[in-house]
Amino acid sequence: MEEENPNPFNLYVKTTFGGPPVVLVVTLTTYRGPDGAVQGATVIGHDTATQDIYCSDLQNFLDISGSSVAITDLSGGITHWNWKMAHLTGATSDSVLGRQFIAEFINKADRAITTKCWTDVCNGQPASIVEVMLDRQGAEPLGVALLISPKTDSTGKVTGAIILVSKSGKHRRETTHRPESNLVQTLFDTTNAPIIGLNREGLVNEWNRKVEEITGFKKEDIVGKQLPKGIVHDGYQALLEQVLAAAKKGEETTDFEFELTTSSGENMVLLMNTAPRYDEEGKFIGSLCVGQDITKRREVEHKLVTVANDLQKVIDTVNAAIFSVDTHGTLTEWNYKAAELTGYSKEEMLGREMITDFITPEMRAPMQALFSNAMKGEAISNFEVPLYAKDGRAVQILLNATPRIDSGGTLVGVVAVGQDITEKKAMETELISVANDLRKLIDTANAPIFGIDVKGHINEWNQKAAEITGFEKEVAMGRMLVDDFISDEYKQSVSNVLEDALNGQETANFEFPLYTKDGERVDVLLNAATRRDANGTIIGVVGVGQDISARKQTEDLLQTVAADLRRLIDTANAPIFGIDIHGNVNEWNQTAAKITGFSCEEVMGKSLVKEFISLEYRDSVQEVLELALNGNETSNYELPLFTKSGDRVDVLLNATARRDAKGNVSGVVGVGQNITQRKKEQAQVEAIANDLTKLIDTANAPIFGIDTMGRVNEWNQKAAEITGFGKDEVM
Incomplete structure (x- = not known):
């Protein structure tokens, strides 16, 4: 407390709602009582995630702070009014609680600009500074500077505004010197947000510590001069001039982005708010820009876009039907495979009720129970449900359903992944019959x-x-x-x-x-x-x-x-692999390793085609991969892979291009289905069918068949022999 304005430092604060600690960048400033003695310290912090301003020990701050402080709720009603504010306005705390701060204490001429600043802050914007005339009881209006900051609850939700009031000398004609508020200047210097001020000629007159930190340009080298040539990117120079021109007209500009170059040549992105500044005569004297360094946020957003694009590509091209519904059962996602299986396009499905519009009456109750359980946090697996296609066919789906949670942890619906088992069910029926x-x-x-x-x-x-x-x-x-x-x-x-x-x-x-x-x-x-x-x-x-x-x-x-029993015990998953633009493996999941015998470490960085595809299939596989690298995706391509031991594994493959954040192809991702067993079973069925056909044709008894119209559809050799009519004559 002996040091008036120490440097900002990180403070880890536990939350009350069970989440991870919040990291605040904080600055300590001493505050004094009515007698001028040091009473404690005000902690002003920036949440590094939300950039909102908080004060610790708020009630104590209000009661004994040497600053005039008022707090309003979201309706503008006063909820706190400290002793300094009472002294400044002549209105006691008890007499003002519940009253409208702006309507009753801000001069009529300044209410519009004050209302705009207050509204922006309550809507989540950063802190704002405005100079106004404060109406007082039994005294002349007083020129003051208002620092309006968001007031938030423990979850970070804005619940009102904190207003720090300091004398500014606005409209005070009895003096030509306007003393700057110590509190405002302290906030300028120590806040964890960049603040830049320009006078009417465009010369820098404010350059706080945060601007020094992120740009590398010292205050003493900048103040009193034009912004250094090249510090603002050419593409943003016109925008900055427009913003400053608007400030000269008394207009504020909020949430505009511009890029600047630091002293070391690095690019930075700032999100800025700009407001005009006035002298004691109410004349425009310059502009004040308050912002946030959002460079890292932009980098993260670009990475998230890349991840989201990859995930969306997988969803759209995976060889499984994927759809999702919101909490009301309305469809919000319908991928390519779902559209292919049902004949209903994504545009036809989105916004419709999944259960009432596409599930048969007898399955609606079980399907509703599945969605309800998934929305309670239960993961549902291996649920069989028929979906009816546009042409009336019943498509049998083996469904897995899980709850869908947004980034804030709120349940927003259910996502379901289904496998088309129609062919498998038909094959099972045929095998059961045989x-x-x-x-x-x-x-x-x-x-x-x-x-x-x-x-x-x-x-x-x-x-x-x-x-x-x-x-x-x-x-x-x-x-x-x-x-x-x-x-x-x-x-x-x-x-x-x-x-x-x-x-x-x-x-x-x-x-x-x-x-x-x-x-x-x-x-x-x-x-x-x-x-x-x-x-x-x-x-x-x-x-x-x-x-x-x-x-x-x-x-x-x-x-x-x-x-x-072995088939029941053994399980099979979908192999997934990826290659870069040179054809080298850069993705190899556990199932791929399992079915081939090659571990991830053995295949990474090696050529997929040259190392793991047999010679006779290399050209066709290379062609599929090159098509995908050129943006032409391939679905349901049968790919033979040979295991470490030389065995052949048949995979039904979807190959799709993988793109970076700028849309450039960076490789191929392949999602497959192991169909080796299915092909063996097909061969068995065909063999049995051939045996049955031979048995019918060569049986020592006449065998014939008719359809529902009475027309002959089966006529074996014995029937032809004893009747004299050949098969071609009667069929």
Whole structure:
């Protein structure tokens, strides 16, 4: 407190609403009581995120500050009026609370400009200074300077205005010298915002510490001179002249940007407010510019634009339907894939009600429940819902939905990502139709299935296991498999098999005995497989067994059951990779690494085509990538990748150009879907279909078919033989 105006410093302040600490750039200034003695310090700070001005220990400041201070709410009504203000105006605090500050204490001629400054501050603008005539009770009006700053609550929301009043000498004709307010000058010098003043001839007469800091030009080298040539960029010189010309006409200019060059040659961007200044006769004497250094903010905004563009590109071109709704269920996002699947363009969908307009009546309640749960913060996954396309087709979508939160943490809706499983569902239906007999064998198979957790406790026990052992599921669950159900001579070997499975080493065709509730021995041929959660963490072992007496009859069935369980356990995600403009890999996600066997470290910086694409496909893949680099995107391109071990992985690829903030192509991002398994299944279906067709054509019995109109659509060789009519004649 012995130093009147120490340098600004950073202060970390905890918030009351659970967020991260707020970083303030603060300046300490001593304040004095009525007797002139030092009473404490006023802390004036800039929130480095919002640039609002705060005062600590506000109530104490109002009560004992040597400055005249008033506070208004957003309606302009007075909520605080300190002793100095009462002394200056002749109006006590009790008599003014609730009254309109501007209407009752500002001279009529100055109310318009004061109202504008006060309104700008209440709307979130930086602090503003205006010189006016203050009306007083029982005394002549007094020329004063008002420093109007935003008053904010703990969340940063503006709740009113703080008004510091100091004598300025405006319109005081009895003197030719207007003393500058110590408080105003202190704020000029110590505020964490750049302040520049120019006289009527355009010579600099104010150049505070912040301007010195950001430009590198010292006050003593600038004051009394024209702004140095070249400090303001040529493109902004005309704008600055317009602003200063407006000030000469008594007009203020708010929120205009201009660029300047520092003494070291760096470019800076300032957001400025400019107001005219008047002498004691009310004549224009110059302009005052108060601003913010927004250089870093502009850099961040450019980076955010780049990220947003990349994300929007991924949303628009990813091989999955993406849409979002607001809290009322109205569509706010509809990507390219959603439009492709349904036939409805983005323009047709945005603004419409998702559930009432596009969901069938029987699915509206479940869909509404999904959105409601997502808006409560729950992530919804693997929800199947039919969307009806423009042509009436039902498109089956496997949906994941999550809440959508804005930058302020407010829930603004739900975003949903869907995978088109229409073809998969149709294939499943066809496979089920072909494999009904096999499914019946599986359902009736003499195969016990059990599971254990990582500690060996039983957590799965099917009906067949219960049947052959005599122990019901309720009795077996939670008990130790080895200790309670395996004979002593096999306990060690069974434990070894289960331990291997818990370490990821699976065992097939392991023979061991189970003892029933009645003490009878049942020999089981076991397949022990590792059980993993969605993150790939081992959570137990699943065992599929078979009574050895039926082994020969059910080996094929057992393999099918084990394969079904394997498909349930194993999960597949979408591989994503990226290249730069030279074709070198600069993005490689975990799924790409998983399906190829090449880790991220092994592929980064290497040529995608030369290193990871086989020779016969290099030209076509290179062509797709070059098209994307030229802005021509490719959808649903089948790309063969070869793994580290030489295996082929078929990927359905979308390739799109990646652009920087200026729109220049900086590379390609590819989003794929592993369709290797699907192609194998298609081949299986085709093989089965071919076998069935051959069976029908060569059967030793006439086989024919008709459609719903009675027309022949099937006519095998035997039918042709016994009737004499060829297939081409009757079809």
